[in-house]
Every structure is written in structure tokens, then in C-alpha cells.
Amino acid sequence: MPYKPQAEPTKAPYRADVKITQLGEKIGDPVKASEFPRHVLRFRNNRWAQTVGLGELSDEQWVNHFGRFQPLPDNLDPPLALRYHGHQFRNYNPDIGDGRGFLFAQMRDHEDRLMDLATKGSGTTPWSRSGDGKLTLKGGVREILATEMLEALGVETSKTFSLVETGEELFRGDEPSPTRSAVMTRLSHSHIRYGTFQRIVAEKNADLMHALVDYCLTHYYGGVKTDNPAVELFQKTAAKAARLAGSYMTAGFVHGVLNTDNINITGESFDYGPWRFTPYWEPGFTAAYFDHEGLYCFARQPEALHWNLAQLASALTLICESAPLVETLDSFPRQYGEAFTEHVCWRLGVESEGFDKDKPLVVAAEKALGLKTVTIDRFFLDWGQDALPEAKEYIADEFALFRNEMAKRTRARSSSHPYWQSNNPCSMHIEEVEAIWDAIAQNDDWQPLMQKIEDIREMGKALRSL
Numbered sequence: 528m529p530y531k532p533q534a535e536p537t538k539a540p541y542r543a544d545v546k547i548t549q550l551g552e553k554i555g556d557p558v559k560a561s562e563f564p565r566h567v568l569r570f571r572n573n574r575w576a577q578t579v580g581l582g583e584l585s586d587e588q589w590v591n592h593f594g595r596f597q598p599l600p601d602n603l604d605p606p607l608a609l610r611y612h613g614h615q616f617r618n619y620n621p622d623i624g625d626g627r628g629f630l631f632a633q634m635r636d637h638e639d640r641l642m643d644l645a646t647k648g649s650g651t652t653p654w655s656r657s658g659d660g661k662l663t664l665k666g667g668v669r670e671i672l673a674t675e676m677l678e679a680l681g682v683e684t685s686k687t688f689s690l691v692e693t694g695e696e697l698f699r700g701d702e703p704s705p706t707r708s709a710v711m712t713r714l715s716h717s718h719i720r721y722g723t724f725q726r727i728v729a730e731k732n733a734d735l736m737h738a739l740v741d742y743c744l745t746h747y748y749g750g751v752k753t754d755n756p757a758v759e760l761f762q763k764t765a766a767k768a769a770r771l772a773g774s775y776m777t778a779g780f781v782h783g784v785l786n787t788d789n790i791n792i793t794g795e796s797f798d799y800g801p802w803r804f805t806p807y808w809e810p811g812f813t814a815a816y817f818d819h820e821g822l823y824c825f826a827r828q829p830e831a832l833h834w835n836l837a838q839l840a841s842a843l844t845l846i847c848e849s850a851p852l853v854e855t856l857d858s859f860p861r862q863y864g865e866a867f868t869e870h871v872c873w874r875l876g877v878e879s880e881g882f883d884k885d886k887p888l889v890v891a892a893e894k895a896l897g898l899k900t901v902t903i904d905r906f907f908l909d910w911g912q913d914a915l916p917e918a919k920e921y922i923a924d925e926f927a928l929f930r931n932e933m934a935k936r937t938r939a940r941s942s943s944h945p946y947w948q949s950n951n952p953c954s955m956h957i958e959e960v961e962a963i964w965d966a967i968a969q970n971d972d973w974q975p976l977m978q979k980i981e982d983i984r985e986m987g988k989a990l991r992s993l
């Protein structure tokens with residue numbers, strides 16, 4: 528099956544639809560946002576705000592909702608800091624939860640999907656431990672860049688909805704401090720994490736587990752269709768996790784912190800900390816400076832997601848047999864292979880002909896990329912055009928094999944978009960992220976960030992042009 532990316536966002540009215548409270552009091556705790564000394568609107572994502580009927584708010588209204596967190600009409604009041612546990616770098620941690628954010632609102636989007644608006648950096652909650660509950664401005668800027676780039680590259684991701692600078696000085700070990708503060712709002716298709724299930728099994732709350740499974744199937748997977756909902760949810764989630772892994776690899780993305788509390792039951796990627804894009808096809812490329820073992824390095828991400836699925840399966844055995852879950856876990860490598868293949872074909876702009884027929888092309892692509900004669904983004908720009916490239920970087924035997932496979936393929940995309948003739952791959956390597964941040968930090972110059980967002984969105988259009 529060819530991969531079809533998410534459609535361009537379109538306008539729809541505001542339709543509040545609070546469902547989370549159906550899960551009772553144990554799912555989250557009522558909290559209040561911090562009061563901030565300043566509110567300077569730095570980014571509003573009108574492209575996605577229009578899908579939930581919020582694109583036409585004035586800036587003042589926007590800041591009231593996404594800087595001061597005045598409730599949206601008919602929505603959560605007060606917001607909820609969600610409860611969850613999680614495996615962090617494979618160690619179980621029962622002391623986490625929304626420590627610097629909360630679920631602010633739920634609503635329907637243009638495709639009638641149930642969406643959440645949730646915060647990062649809105650102050651302490653019962654789950655903050657020793658943290659200050661805050662987000663650095665740089666962290667917020669980095670999250671904008673990650674989400675825009677991933678969306679353009681066909682990864683299902685949360686959208687960075689709003690970023691408001693809040694005028695505090697924060698101290699962080701990994702940024703020159705004091706550093707500027709911000710509060711971010713993200714739009715996401717659920718904030719139910721694998722770790723949400725882990726907390727419920729730790730509490731041996733079978734009733735809540737049943738309710739949560741039902742909630743997820745009903746609101747995120749089109750309803751309960753079998754008499755074994757836990758297995759049904761697991762199968763659907765596993766398919767989504769395989770797709771997420773395949774899309775990360777094709778994008779050259781390294782999330783950095785693939786802990787079970789950072790993995791959404793809908794398979795939508797979210798929560799971006801020390802992420803990076805690997806410039807070259809380098810299996811061991813690691814994003815987080817604190818990931819000493821390379822547990823979450825580039826090529827181990829499919830394995831990490833598989834391992835996380837096993838933890839979800841383990842939690843679900845509170846209410847179902849393990850055999851069908853194990854069967855689904857065993858199918859993950861194949862599902863990952865299929866998803867990866869579909870994403871590579873999509874990024875190359877060729878018709879996907881099914882896993883077995885596509886495999887030689889994708890194996891050849893991986894071998895060619897592994898030579899590291901060009902960056903990943905350069906590779907997909909050059910080979911994504913109609914005419915196969917002849918540059919000296921592409922003369923090795925591995926490229927002859929790949930060229931041969933490409934020559935057999937039918938184009939699935941128009942390469943008339945100017946991006947394909949630009950000779951200028953849109954990338955998101957660390958030097959560029961730092962340069963965008965430096966312009967803000969040193970000169971309060973937001974232009975490079977705005978320009979980059981524009982460029983990324985253009986590349987997104989080029990990849991989708993039919």
C-alpha cells in the first residue's frame with residue numbers, strides 16, 4: 528500500500544468536545560497555570576489553528592488562552608495534569624506524570640478527529656518533583672523546528688500550536704544560563720501514553736484499564752469492533768508504532784528520548800527534547816548527550832519502539848490473555864519493514880509496488896546512503912526528481928545498483944515544484960538549529976526562524992505535489 532501523508536489542513540469551526548473526564552478522577556489532577564511576568568507572542572500556528580476553529584482569534588485573545596490559559600468556551604476548567612508512569616532508558620519510574628504541562632482543551636478538527644491542546648512549561652503540578660515546571664524559549668523554538676520539519680517529511684507528529692515568551696530567567700545545565708522562558712501549546716491527537724497504561728496496571732485498576740482501552744478505540748480508532756478490545760487496541764497501536772519507526776528512519780530523525788511516557792497510543796510522535804536529524808546515514812548517530820549507551824541512536828529506534836510496545840502489552844495483560852499480544856509483537860519487524868519501504872518510496876517519489884517488489888529498491892537505497900557520499904536530504908532531493916542524477920557522488924557500484932532499481936520505477940509525483948530544481952536541500956542539521964537560535968538569543972531576530980518555517984512548508988508541498 529502506498530503511503531499517503533496527512534492532507535493539507537483546512538478550515539473548520541470550533542467544536543469543543545471534552546471526553547477525558549469520562550475516565551474519572553484517576554486520569555489527571557486539576558491544576559492552575561503559573562502567572563508569568565510577561566506575555567510576548569512569538570509563534571502562532573494559524574495553518575493548524577484554523578482546523579480547530581481558532582485561527583481567527585485576535586492576538587490578545589490568543590495570549591489570553593495560550594499565555595494566561597483562560598479556558599476555551601465549553602472546555603476543561605480547570606485543566607488536568609495527566610497521570611502516568613514510564614520506563615526511562617529502560618528503568619521503571621513511577622514518579623513521573625505531567626510535571627510541566629497539562630491538558631488544556633479537547634476539540635474536533637477539520638477531519639472530525641478528537642484533538643488535544645496541551646501545554647509545556649505552564650508551571651508546577653503534583654508531578655513536578657524538584658523541577659520548576661518551566662520551558663526554556665530555546666526548547667520551545669526547537670520544538671517548532673522539529674514539528675514543522677517532521678510534518679513536511681511525512682511523519683505523523685503533534686503540531687506546535689503556540690509559543691509565548693514569558694519573561695522569566697531559567698537555569699539549566701544544558702543551556703547557557705540564565706536563559707529565557709516560554710510556554711508552549713501543542714495540538715495533538717491524544718496525550719494517552721504507553722505510560723498511562725503502565726500506571727494503571729501498577730495500581731491494579733482493571734476497571735480503569737477497561738475504560739481506557741474503550742476510550743482509545745472509540746475516540747482514536749473508529750470504535751470497538753471486536754469482543755477483545757485490549758487486543759484490538761494493541762494491534763492498532765503496534766501498526767502505528769511500526770509506521771512511526773519507518774517514518775523516523777526515512778526522515779533521518781532521532782527523537783532522542785523514546786521512553787514509554789513519550790509514546791502516544793495513537794502513534795503520533797511528540798515531546799521533543801534533545802532531538803536531532805542525522806546529516807548522514809549513520810546508524811549509531813545519537814541525539815541526547817545523556818544517552819551514553821546510544822540506546823536511542825538512529826538505527827535502534829525501531830527496536831526501542833518495539834520494546835516499548837512490549838511494555839504496553841505487559842500492562843494490557845491485566846485485562847486480556849498474553850498470546851495474541853505476543854503474536855502481534857512478533858509481527859512488528861515485518862510491519863516496520865513494510866512501513867519503512869512505503870516511506871522511502873514516498874520520499875523518492877516513486878510508486879510503491881508492495882513490500883516484496885519494493886525491497887530491492889530500498890535495500891539498494893540504504894546501501895547507497897550508507898556510503899555517506901551525500902547527506903540524506905541531498906540524496907532524496909537529487910533522486911526525487913524526474914531525471915536520475917549523474918553527479919560524481921553517485922558513481923560507486925552501490926549507486927549503479929540503486930540507479931538500476933530506480934530506472935524500473937514509475938514516478939508517483941510531479942517534480943514541477945521549484946524545490947525540485949533548487950539544488951538546495953532543506954535540512955535541519957544542528958548547526959542550522961543553533962544559528963536560528965543564535966539570531967534570537969543575540970539580536971532578538973526572529974526572521975531566520977520564520978524564513979525556515981516557510982522553506983520547510985514549501986518542501987512539504989513539493990513532497991506532496993501530484
Ligand code: AMP
Nearest residue numbers: 623624625626627655658659660661789
Ligand atoms: P521528558 O523527558 O520531557 O519527557 O520529561 C520526563 C518527566 O520529567 C515528565 O514527567 C516531565 O513532566 C518532567 N519534567 C521535565 N522537565 C521538567 C521541569 N522543568 N519541571 C518539572 N517537571 C519536568
Ligand code: MG
Nearest residue numbers: 788789797798
Ligand atoms: Mg515527556
